[in-house]
Amino acid sequence: MKQQLVLSVEGYTKAFSLHEQGTVIPSAKDVDLQVYSASLTALVGPTGAGKSSILKGIYRTYLATSGQLFYTMQSGQQVDLVQADEHLILTLRRNEIGFVTQFLHFLPRQSTELVVAQPLIQRGRPVEEALAVARDMLAAMNLPRRLWSISPATFSGGEKQRVNLARGLVARPRLLLLDEPTASLDPITCERVIRQIEELKKEGIAMLAIFHQPELVKRIADRVVELEPPLNGQTQLEDIA
Numbered sequence: 001m002k003q004q005l006v007l008s009v010e011g012y013t014k015a016f017s018l019h020e021q022g023t024v025i026p027s028a029k030d031v032d033l034q035v036y037s038a039s040l041t042a043l044v045g046p047t048g049a050g051k052s053s054i055l056k057g058i059y060r061t062y063l064a065t066s067g068q069l070f071y072t073m074q075s076g077q078q079v080d081l082v083q084a085d086e087h088l089i090l091t092l093r094r095n096e097i098g099f100v101t102q103f104l105h106f107l108p109r110q111s112t113e114l115v116v117a118q119p120l121i122q123r124g125r126p127v128e129e130a131l132a133v134a135r136d137m138l139a140a141m142n143l144p145r146r147l148w149s150i151s152p153a154t155f156s157g158g159e160k161q162r163v164n165l166a167r168g169l170v171a172r173p174r175l176l177l178l179d180e181p182t183a184s185l186d187p188i189t190c191e192r193v194i195r196q197i198e199e200l201k202k203e204g205i206a207m208l209a210i211f212h213q214p215e216l217v218k219r220i221a222d223r224v225v226e227l228e229p230p231l232n233g234q235t236q237l238e239d240i241a
């Protein structure tokens with residue numbers, strides 16, 4: 001399958017100004033990277049290097065301090081995710097860009113299968129059909145059947161991670177962001193996730209994923225972007241004013 005450029009990150013920089021403390025926390029600094037369809041770009045580097053901050057910038061949970069995030073939409077039109085208006089960002093989140101984070105967001109008393117089916121329902125799939133896809137994915141993620149009809153509120157970290165993955169994977173976005181997708185999984189489930197990632201590649205999906213395990217990166221990454229260690233210390237706000 002021909003790989004096409006889906007996302008080009010150019011000079012992405014993020015720093016957090018903590019005005020009350022009068023300091024600036026540097027995060028990602030001048031990062032360039034590309035993500036192509038039908039492939040996985042791995043983001044590696046030490047703790048605090050800004051890996052999660054880059055994913056959050058692409059998903060627009062964070063606003064970049066500087067730099068550009070050129071995303072090529074399904075329509076072929078290119079948009080800078082730093083500048084795009086809120087409405088477009090919400091549309092892209094619903095239809096094109098998915099994010100599997102370390103945290104599971106869900107409404108109280110919502111069943112696990114409904115949490116997973118949600119991205120499909122939001123796109124207009126009939127509820128029963130969406131639930132059937134969700135159940136298949138929960139089975140693929142090795143989540144015990146007895147947990148499907150209850151809320152994930154009381155789930156263990158590994159169980160929540162499986163629900164998160166199932167939700168991200170059913171959506172089949174064009175660009176999938178994965179923040180340590182296998183971090184709290186047992187080896188069998190980890191293998192299943194790897195199989196799913198291979199499947200996503202075959203379907204043409206572009207992925208940008210943070211990993212801490214070098215052997216995993218070697219196995220599934222098509223490109224590797226290594227971030228520099230974070231700068232030492234903090235900058236006083238007046239130093240950069």
Ligand SMILES: Nc1ncnc2c1ncn2[C@@H]1O[C@H](COP(=O)(O)OP(=O)(O)OP(=O)(O)O)[C@@H](O)[C@H]1O
Nearest residue numbers: 016025026027028046047048049050051052053054
């Ligand atoms: N909302 C925030 N407010 C202030 N500082 C933040 C915020 N989010 C991240 N940071 C800081 O930015 C730096 C980079 O954080 P980030 O989570 O992106 O690192 P990371 O490379 O993903 O680390 P890890 O491998 O430990 O997950 C850290 O020093 C962190 O404390």
